[in-house]
Amino acid sequence: MRALVYEGAWRMPLRDVAAPEAGPGEVVVQVEAAGICGSDVHGFMGTTGRRTPPLVMGHEFSGTLAAVGPGVAGRAVGDRVVVQPLLTCGECANCRAGLPNICLNRRGIGMNVDGAYAETVRVPASLLYPLPEELTWEQGAMVEPLAVALHAVNKTPLALGDTVAIIGAGPIGLLAVLAARLKGAGTVVVSDLSPHRLELARQLGADLAINAREQDPVAAVRDLTGGAGAHATIEAVGVGPAVKQSLALVRTGGQVTWIGNSAPEVPVPMQEVVTRELTIRGVYGFNEEFGRAIELLRAGRVDVRPLIERLAPLEEGPALVHDLAEGSLDAVKVILKPRGVA
Ligand SMILES: [Zn+2]
Numbered sequence: 001m002r003a004l005v006y007e008g009a010w011r012m013p014l015r016d017v018a019a020p021e022a023g024p025g026e027v028v029v030q031v032e033a034a035g036i037c038g039s040d041v042h043g044f045m046g047t048t049g050r051r052t053p054p055l056v057m058g059h060e061f062s063g064t065l066a067a068v069g070p071g072v073a074g075r076a077v078g079d080r081v082v083v084q085p086l087l088t089c090g091e092c093a094n095c096r097a098g099l100p101n102i103c104l105n106r107r108g109i110g111m112n113v114d115g116a117y118a119e120t121v122r123v124p125a126s127l128l129y130p131l132p133e134e135l136t137w138e139q140g141a142m143v144e145p146l147a148v149a150l151h152a153v154n155k156t157p158l159a160l161g162d163t164v165a166i167i168g169a170g171p172i173g174l175l176a177v178l179a180a181r182l183k184g185a186g187t188v189v190v191s192d193l194s195p196h197r198l199e200l201a202r203q204l205g206a207d208l209a210i211n212a213r214e215q216d217p218v219a220a221v222r223d224l225t226g227g228a229g230a231h232a233t234i235e236a237v238g239v240g241p242a243v244k245q246s247l248a249l250v251r252t253g254g255q256v257t258w259i260g261n262s263a264p265e266v267p268v269p270m271q272e273v274v275t276r277e278l279t280i281r282g283v284y285g286f287n288e289e290f291g292r293a294i295e296l297l298r299a300g301r302v303d304v305r306p307l308i309e310r311l312a313p314l315e316e317g318p319a320l321v322h323d324l325a326e327g328s329l330d331a332v333k334v335i336l337k338p339r340g341v342a
């Protein structure tokens with residue numbers, strides 16, 4: 001079968017590889033839609049250490065069951081599915097505490113084992129969720145990033161009407177706009193450097209979309225809040241200046257949620273955190289939010305379709321990932337369609 005194989009920094013060609021087979025407890029999914037994640041793009045650049053070659057990336061995907069392994073009950077070839085990509089052990093202290101997203105033995109499909117930038121992918125049957133008939137393959141591929149944003153907002157204490165500042169209008173930042181709205185945020189502010197992404201943020205319900213190249217987000221948020229700052233900030237970029245901004249934008253005593261995950265280390269104004277008594281939390285992945293993301297999409301409570309800006313066959317994957325890495329392509333969510341773009 002054909003797959004995009006990450007072979008080293010800036011190298012991810014389309015290759016012919018052996019098709020996976022379903023072992024006991026496993027299924028093979030024929031991939032219909034696989035979203036390109038920022039973490040894959042950064043992994044492709046070889047700078048984050050989050051992807052080790054050789055690897056087929058791709059962890060945001062939907063498809064149909066092409067094979068069902070021995071011992072798998074209640075699943076049949078042809079089932080429409082979306083796959084929860086976190087591989088967890090079920091036995092460590094955190095799994096047993098109901099927090100599999102921070103499993104001590106956590107791995108991920110498309111992160112540590114071969115993923116969905118391929119015609120087919122092998123996954124444990126326990127990770128399958130039915131994709132409702134009402135949802136398209138592309139919406140199915142958006143479940144994973146939506147679950148990430150839901151988890152980040154779930155973990156952020158918010159009262160009805162609170163002002164929330166979101167740093168970064170990539171897929172996760174934009175989905176966090178939708179999630180913050182669902183949770184009852186009052187004013188939602190988004191900052192980014194891309195006019196195109198800021199326009200999308202407005203379309204998705206941001207009250208104020210700030211181009212940080214043209215306007216100081218800290219001054220703008222202070223103006224908006226009578227000098228106080230936002231009740232909560234959500235950092236969805238993961239590099240030094242954005243992390244610093246997440247602290248500067250929040251009011252004294254406020255809540256700071258870090259979801260961006262790019263630079264391994266960034267400098268932090270520690271005294272400001274201490275003396276203004278800021279609460280900083282890291283968030284990773286999702287738990288029950290995965291199933292909720294499917295239901296919210298099915299029920300029409302969130303519309304992720306405006307984020308999907310490009311559909312492409314697998315062959316175009318290498319050039320698209322390259323252009324996203326280089327910054328010459330400013331599409332929010334690119335979705336690969338291994339069976340072709342219908
Ligand atoms: Zn992702």
Ligand SMILES: [Zn+2]
Binds near residue numbers: 088092105
């Ligand atoms: Zn575990």
